[in-house]
Amino acid sequence: MRYLKLTISYDGTxxxxxxxxxxxxxxxxxxxDALSELMGEDIKVVASGRTxxxxxxxxxxxxxxxxxxxxxEHITTAIRHLLPGDIVVWKAEEVGENFNARYxxxxxxxxxxxIITDISNPFKRNYAWxxxxxxxIEKMQIAANNLLGTHDFTAFCNKGSKIISPERTITVAQWQxxxxxxxVFTITGDGFLYRMVRNIVGALVKVGNGKITPDTxxxxxxxxxxxxxxxxxxxxGLYLMHVRY
Amino acid sequence: MRYLKLTISYDGTxxxxxxxxxxxxxxxxxxxDALSELMGEDIKVVASGRTxxxxxxxxxxxxxxxxxxxxxEHITTAIRHLLPGDIVVWKAEEVGENFNARYxxxxxxxxxxxIITDISNPFKRNYAWxxxxxxxIEKMQIAANNLLGTHDFTAFCNKGSKIISPERTITVAQWQxxxxxxxVFTITGDGFLYRMVRNIVGALVKVGNGKITPDTxxxxxxxxxxxxxxxxxxxxGLYLMHVRY
Numbered sequence: 001m002r003y004l005k006l007t008i009s010y011d012g013t014x015x016x017x018x019x020x021x022x023x024x025x026x027x028x029x030x031x032x033d034a035l036s037e038l039m040g041e042d043i044k045v046v047a048s049g050r051t052x053x054x055x056x057x058x059x060x061x062x063x064x065x066x067x068x069x070x071x072x073e074h075i076t077t078a079i080r081h082l083l084p085g086d087i088v089v090w091k092a093e094e095v096g097e098n099f100n101a102r103y104x105x106x107x108x109x110x111x112x113x114x115i116i117t118d119i120s121n122p123f124k125r126n127y128a129w130x131x132x133x134x135x136x137i138e139k140m141q142i143a144a145n146n147l148l149g150t151h152d153f154t155a156f157c158n159k160g161s162k163i164i165s166p167e168r169t170i171t172v173a174q175w176q177x178x179x180x181x182x183x184v185f186t187i188t189g190d191g192f193l194y195r196m197v198r199n200i201v202g203a204l205v206k207v208g209n210g211k212i213t214p215d216t217x218x219x220x221x222x223x224x225x226x227x228x229x230x231x232x233x234x235x236x237g238l239y240l241m242h243v244r245y
Numbered sequence: 246m247r248y249l250k251l252t253i254s255y256d257g258t259x260x261x262x263x264x265x266x267x268x269x270x271x272x273x274x275x276x277x278d279a280l281s282e283l284m285g286e287d288i289k290v291v292a293s294g295r296t297x298x299x300x301x302x303x304x305x306x307x308x309x310x311x312x313x314x315x316x317x318e319h320i321t322t323a324i325r326h327l328l329p330g331d332i333v334v335w336k337a338e339e340v341g342e343n344f345n346a347r348y349x350x351x352x353x354x355x356x357x358x359x360i361i362t363d364i365s366n367p368f369k370r371n372y373a374w375x376x377x378x379x380x381x382i383e384k385m386q387i388a389a390n391n392l393l394g395t396h397d398f399t400a401f402c403n404k405g406s407k408i409i410s411p412e413r414t415i416t417v418a419q420w421q422x423x424x425x426x427x428x429v430f431t432i433t434g435d436g437f438l439y440r441m442v443r444n445i446v447g448a449l450v451k452v453g454n455g456k457i458t459p460d461t462x463x464x465x466x467x468x469x470x471x472x473x474x475x476x477x478x479x480x481x482g483l484y485l486m487h488v489r490y
Contacts, residue, residue: 011367056368080365090364119335120325122256123301123372179424 001065003099004072006045007091009058013126013236014086018051018060027051027087031062034082038075039068046101048108048243052195054235056127059109059242063101099245107190107244109172112201113237114183128182129201129237135208137175137183143207143214144173144185146221147200154224156200157193158232166193175204186241198232206230248310248344249317251290252336254303258371258481259331263296263305272296272332276307279327283320284313291346293353293488297440299480301372304354304487308346344490352435352489354417357446358482359428373427374446374482380453382420382428388452388459389418389430391466392445399469401445402438403477411438431486443477451475 008031016024020032028045035043045062070078075092083089098104113128115121120130150169157166172188185201203220206212212220212228220228253276261269265277273290280288290307315323320337328334343349358373360366365375395414402411417433430446448465451457457465457473465473 009367011370076364085365085370086367088365088367119321120330120333122254122331122333125256125330127368 001067001097002072003063003065003095003097004075005061005063005093005095005099005101006075006089008060008062008087008089010056010060010088011086011126012051012054012056015053017053017055018047018049018057030083030087031089034079035064035066037082038079039066039070041067048101048105049192049240051238051240052198052235054126055238055240056236057240060240061101061105061243061245063095063099063104101243104245105191105243107171107188108192108240109186109188109242109244110192110197111239111241112185112187112197112233113239114185114201114205114233116181116183126236129205129234131205131209133209135183135205136210137177137208139210139214140185140204140208141175143204143217144175144200146214146218147173147187151221152224153193153196153221155220155226155229156196156203157226158195158199163193168192168196195232198235198238199229201233201237202231203229205233246310246312246342247317248308248340248342249320250306250308250338250340250344250346251320251334253305253307254333254335255301255305256331256371257296257299257301260298262298262300263292263294263302275328275332276334279324280309282327283324284311284315286312293346293350294437294485296483296485297443297480299371300483300485301481302485305485306346306350306488306490308340308344308349346488349490350436350488352416352433353437353485354431354433354487354489355437355442356484356486357430357432357442357478358484359430359446359450359478361426361428371481374450374479376450376454378454380428380450381455382422382453384455384459385430385449385453386420388449388462389420389445391459391463392418392432396466397469398438398441398466400465400471400474401441401448402471403440403444413437413441440477443480443483444474446478446482447476448474450478 015027018027020026020028045064048061079089115128115130147170152166154166170189174186176184260272263272265271265273290309293306324334360373392415397411399411415434419431421429
């Protein structure tokens, strides 16, 4: 038996999230079907985590076991013709029996992309959150600094998820402006609750457009008052960038 | 009667080109339907020119006449909810009776985008030509300089198009590398033959990867030998950027 780890990127626009499901097409199904065809046996994968409908990935990681003898170094090329163009396997590695894409993950990095524009951009509509009013990025950074360290993130967790502990440790929470004038929020942590990044970005944008102060943002975090968090930022701006093992 | 000029951008991925047709959906049909609903009467538009299936536009121009009293300054906002997200009307102007988006055009600018990458990028697959081997952009520029001026562009024109004259005047033919390391070719001329830009880019890429020399490129242009031109570059990398009147 061989144990493989694949790193994949996908445009989440046309899928109902990562997870395999009965009445809609998840990315997992497409990937498992392609791997099963390539390996000549039924393949079941474990992912580092799910992504919601419309969420993208540059560095999602999956693991699986196989009896196939397809050489590891041929996988990325061989699977290309079995996958649609919006799902790309760009790295394949052999790992030990104990590796599990979900449970071996020690850190994840997400990015969230925002564009400030009066006119909607047809090329960006599925790849960033388009907002009309400019945002005070300095205030958003002051608020975001409160995320660093270990906190109970209940305030930013959507209901309906089973949580063992709502505590997570955040090591990076950084706003940047790209050369294309996109606002990009990078957040790294040892794990994230359900919808946590999108809820954080939604609240940070409220700071950026002056609806709440950085101090109120801190109060939301500390008092765990989900009422004040507001709506999560739309899925299309979110990218799973990297999983560290 | 009022005469209107609209400037529109669109992601051409999901359409069978600009032109209205019987058995597939062209962008023209979507735009005419939206305008007809907004104006409360049947609207027929004239475009600066057609774009092929998969070709994009940042500055396509259309014109039409209407009896509607919808204020010109409200059109871009009012039509937004009548159009899908991949077609955006971003400018509306009142023009004189003699304005015709096709026949009044004096100059057009196209861009063609190329990405050099080993690994396909799921976010760029519909928006640039992905090539694996690096290209000699200096040689491509030397070859492209031969396009400047007035020439018979028969060598770069696909068959099947009705041409009154195959002569066109090119004023800009410039390769650039963006901060994202995309290779962008900008070409401006008083008009373009059918598939001319894609055929030119296809031949310039042959120069860039050493299959032909800049001098051979010039010979193709001068001898009008379409055999040597090779395949047109794929549609997804092409953008109609601007039409000057």
